Amino acid sequence: MLKKKRAEAATAQPLSRDEISLLTVSSAPHIKHPDNTRILMADVLIALTPAYIWGIYVFGWRALTLGIISIVSCVLFEALVQWILKRPITVGDLSAAVTGFLLVMNLPVTVPLWIPVVGAAFAIIIVKQLYGGIGKNIVNPALAARVFLFISFPSYMGDYSAVMDKPSPFEITLDTVAAATPEASATPADAVAAATPLHAFKNGVMPDEGLFTLLIGDHAGSIGELSALLLVAGGIYLLVRRVISWRIPVSFVGTVFILTMLFPKLPLVSDQVALQYALRQILSGGLMLGAIYMATDYTTSPVTQKGRIIYGICCGALTVFFRYFSGYPEGVSFAILIMNFLVWYIDKFARPKHFGWTKPVPPEKSGKLAEGGEAAK
Amino acid sequence: MARTFIGGVHVEEYKNTRRAQIRRMDPAPRKVCIPLSQHIGVPSVPVVKPGDIVDRGQVIGEAAEGLSVPVHASVSGKVTAVYERIGSTGNKVTCVEIENDFEDRDAATIKPFEKRLPDTTPEEIIEVVKNAGIVGMGGATFPTYAKIQSAIGKATSLIINGAECEPFITADHRTMLESPASVVNGTKILLKALSLRRAYIAVEDNKLDAVEKLNELLKDSELIKVQVCKTKYPQGDERQLIFALTGRELPPGKLPADVGCVIFNAETTAAVFRAFAKGAPLIERVITVDGDCVREPGNVLVPIGASAMDVIEACGGLVKQPYKLIFGGPMMGVAQWDPEAPVTKGTNAILVLSREFEGVGKYGQPPVCIHCGKCAEVCPVYLLPNYIAEFDIAGRLEDAERFGAEACVECGACSYICPGYFPVTQHVKNAKSKIIAAKKKAGARISR
Structure with missing residues (x-):
């Protein structure tokens, strides 16, 4: 292209010295890699799309309605807050759209249509913008919003009963949920009506779903967490595009796999059953979604290579801990949120020694100083 | 297996001039302005005064005491001025201006070394x-x-x-x-x-x-x-x-x-x-002239002290409004404010880039660090440039030092890769120079 431009330009008269406008002076480097934040975020959106489309296929058009509401409200809230705070409006970097996309992936399809709006407001206004916007937030906005919704509206967020019926895309609050609400007791776990594979794990039994079903994603769950296969495919796309590094997802999923295989929450198991159990553990729930798309969120994950592995292992261990011992069936969100707070310390601890690092020479003890001291006496 | 190091980044090469034969600068510059400090160390001492006639290769600045080298006339002609101007790195340097008489007289001192x-x-x-x-x-x-x-x-x-x-x-x-x-x-x-x-x-x-x-x-x-x-x-x-x-x-x-x-x-x-x-002193060097504003990019043998515009005009002149004129490569080169800046012994390229090529404003979002860690991945000296840049902004020099800011080689890879268009290199350089200045002042380490 440069050559073509040059050929066109070659016919023109060269500029005389007087025609040259003022030159710009700036610090090196003077060229830039073509990737920018918008392209990276667009890649994340592309990677998430197949799993989302599968969600629409399984759950019906209501999943699409929720997605549109979620993304549009995230973008609008971002623009609104930045306009009120008189900051430059940066919705063009697509990070708000990614937050909205991740949020809808984390919702059950039966939630009322205003739920994603509330979630978006919490994610964008409180978690992201009040902390300074992109690059400054401490925790992942989409995850924080999910947990906020989960503990604020447990009956809606834990309801997977109607998932296979393809609920109406436009009814604001679904009847099944409304009917279920009065029965919801104080503990959120009890509010859960239909069983996702995670509830089976919680009760200490092997879920009914086979490995193939889990891989394809033909079972109850949140909109975006169903198909492990499509989520992994998106993850591979992100790896190829060098948007994420393999370290966090691999160490995260690997830790969950190893821990559940070594300590299955089942009575008396053979190795074969333990393997089956561990495979089902990593394929179900929000683990793939969390490990590939949420734990790798730039702002809230370590930048050091060693740190990323430590972070992934800790996330995995906490996930298993919550899945086994907490009052909730799923632990991925809590694990990542907790680790988000430790990112700075992980980076500080795991930072590599710089090139040519040598052990600093300790300041010379005694020697001259001591002599000088004695002389002073 | 080709040898290499850890980290680094594959930069788009743009080696358009790889087949361009080295040619002599034509036309030769009408006048040259030779800085007497083209090296690290003590500037040379001028030994000519306005009005002197000098030959090509004659010493015009003698090596000073300490770390210094002599400077030679790169053309034959008449010295018109010895004055101070701002050099290509932004410091004031004494320069000798010589008007070229196009006679190409070589100084008598130029003779091959005789021993085997x-x-x-x-x-x-x-x-x-x-x-x-x-x-x-x-x-x-x-x-x-x-x-x-x-x-x-x-x-x-x-x-x-x-x-x-x-x-x-x-x-x-x-x-x-x-x-x-x-x-x-x-x-x-x-x-x-x-x-x-x-x-x-x-x-x-x-x-x-x-x-x-x-x-x-x-x-x-x-x-x-x-x-x-x-x-x-x-x-x-x-x-x-x-x-x-x-x-x-x-x-x-x-x-x-x-x-x-x-x-x-x-x-x-x-x-x-x-x-x-040949006994030839260093009075000319090969310079790559390139960039999308230059009509005929190429490799030119340029007498030291020729102005950048002279060299560019010897390459067909500018076809577009220039945005940046760079001495050196696009990754570490110094952007010049003056199109008449003289080339020195260390100038290996003159690049003229247009606004479109430089890509400023193409993205249109304010520069921000999104903490992606790409800078840490490409840093050839294993630093965490994003943190050091943040320390620089916050004025936390002790932390910047603890994170190894002084080891920075200023290669620019971090800014190049940054998807947020954040001037990472600039901040790290800033931190580095502040630390070095503070150490000089204190005469010791500023932190534990």
Whole structure:
């Protein structure tokens, strides 16, 4: 292209010295890699799309309605807050759209249509913008919003009963949920009506779903967490595009796999059953979604290579801990949120020694100083 | 397997001039403005005054006490002024302005070195190199004689740096391709000066034609080997090159001789050879002129002190409104404010980029660090540039020092890769210079 431009330009008269406008002076480097934040975020959106489309296929058009509401409200809230705070409006970097996309992936399809709006407001206004916007937030906005919704509206967020019926895309609050609400007791776990594979794990039994079903994603769950296969495919796309590094997802999923295989929450198991159990553990729930798309969120994950592995292992261990011992069936969100707070310390601890690092020479003890001291006496 | 280092980034190469033969600057400049401080160290002392007639190659600035080299007239003619101006690095330097009389009279002092190489002593070589005013021509401009002196007895291997990892620049490539003999013979002279028996010529694997030429000449040589390195930025940085070839890590603030290496640029080596074969002082050098604003990009042999605009006009002039004029490569080069800025011994390229090419405003979002860690992945000295930049903004110099800001080699890879268009390199450089200044002031470490 440069050559073509040059050929066109070659016919023109060269500029005389007087025609040259003022030159710009700036610090090196003077060229830039073509990737920018918008392209990276667009890649994340592309990677998430197949799993989302599968969600629409399984759950019906209501999943699409929720997605549109979620993304549009995230973008609008971002623009609104930045306009009120008189900051430059940066919705063009697509990070708000990614937050909205991740949020809808984390919702059950039966939630009322205003739920994603509330979630978006919490994610964008409180978690992201009040902390300074992109690059400054401490925790992942989409995850924080999910947990906020989960503990604020447990009956809606834990309801997977109607998932296979393809609920109406436009009814604001679904009847099944409304009917279920009065029965919801104080503990959120009890509010859960239909069983996702995670509830089976919680009760200490092997879920009914086979490995193939889990891989394809033909079972109850949140909109975006169903198909492990499509989520992994998106993850591979992100790896190829060098948007994420393999370290966090691999160490995260690997830790969950190893821990559940070594300590299955089942009575008396053979190795074969333990393997089956561990495979089902990593394929179900929000683990793939969390490990590939949420734990790798730039702002809230370590930048050091060693740190990323430590972070992934800790996330995995906490996930298993919550899945086994907490009052909730799923632990991925809590694990990542907790680790988000430790990112700075992980980076500080795991930072590599710089090139040519040598052990600093300790300041010379005694020697001259001591002599000088004695002389002073 | 091509040798390389850890980290780094593959930069778009833009080596448009790789097939452009070196040509003499035509027309020759009407006048030249020769700065008397084109090297690291003490500026030379002017020995001419306005009105003097000088010959080409005549000394116009004598080496001062300490680390310094002489400066020679690059054209014959009349000295019109000796004055201070702002040089290409932004500091004030004394310059000698000479009006070219186009007679090309060579000074009487220019004559080939008479002894045969086996009979020379290292002292004689150092003397010749110093008198020829040779400095590191890769951009660092460290006086070459002082480098030889510092390395005698310490270095065990000699490295000739022909990596040329900066985009656009092909000056070293063309030198190695068109006069491989001068590079090889220069290497032999340096080996003799250092009393060494082992030298490597390091070339990136995007210049395999030059490797072929060199290998042809070195068929029977036991002493000199060509090493092919992977094309990756900043392969040509001396730290990264030493690591790629020997596996040794050069700590910040140390000289290559401290890890047993001594390293010269390929064109410097050729200049050393010319100083012996022809007695030629360093008065001209090959400069790559490129960028989308230049009509006929190419490699030009330019007399030192010619103004950038003269050189550009010798390449067909500008076809577009320039946005930036850069001395050196696009990754580490210095943007000039003055189109008349004179080229120096360390200028290996003149790039003129338009606003569209430079890409400013194409993205349209405010620069921000999104903490993606790409800078940490590409940093060739394993720093965490994003944190150091944040420390610089917050004024936390102690933390920046603890995170190793001083080890930064200012290669620019972090800013290049940054998807948020955040000026990472600039902040790290800032932190580095502030730390060094604070240390100088305090005379000690500023933190524990």
